[in-house]
Amino acid sequence: MFRSIKAKGTTIYGALMNGYNLNGESWKCFKIFEEMKEKYIIPDEIEWNILIGACSKSGMLHHCQYIVNQIPLNIQNKIRIQSALIDMW
Template sequence: AIDMLMKFGDVESAERVFRSIKAKGANIYGALMNGYNLNGESWKCFKIFEEMKEKDIIPDEIGWNILIGACSKSGMLHHCQYIVNQIPLHIQNKIRIQSALIDMWGKCGSIEKAKNVFDLVGDRDTITYTAMINAFALNGMGSQAVELYREMPNNLRDHVSQICVLNACSHAGLLHEARTIFNEIS
């Protein structure tokens, strides 16, 4: 019910349903936090996370991903670092979390931290590469985005990674590189 109400933008009703549930698990908290992200109220996720901590409820991988998403939207480095410091290592080593962290650090302007996470990823996939290409693009590092795109195995390239690298070229004024990549795609 929380998820459905949030998708319809009825945050107040979703919060009422949430408060009415006696035994809340990580999935119930996650549904509420995800709804806040969907409805532009990501800052509320941090309050919910503190409530979870008080009740000794540890987010699952999905919950951590939602919290990382809230950090990405907030752009507040201290929130980002605080949340990252809370994530258990066995969760931090999961590729979806690592990709989300790359995206988060890139959106918050901490390209060095994004690159550090990227360098730790052992078996990179399309999402991981694309997150790092986009992080470079968002931070005015078009040449680095193109260089990483060139290093990316061809079988991992998709329309999203192509759009990200072309966007990086556009913002950095790399017309020749953009034209070359566009011609390769066509």
């Protein structure tokens, strides 16, 4: 179904990543994130929060650092993001 949606924005990608996270397939969130980057779709606070959660669940520290390094400063300063980062580490 996801592939058939023509106008994919952050909400659609976020829902897909959240679904993977909830179903124990956190590693797939990283692939979705890369697809977003390729299509110049900029994650908002919600998608970053989902990605941080995926990092936390996956235990793949190299991916965690990779994701954290890409979070824009204006997003890093959000309380929810800071809380998620603390939980992740």
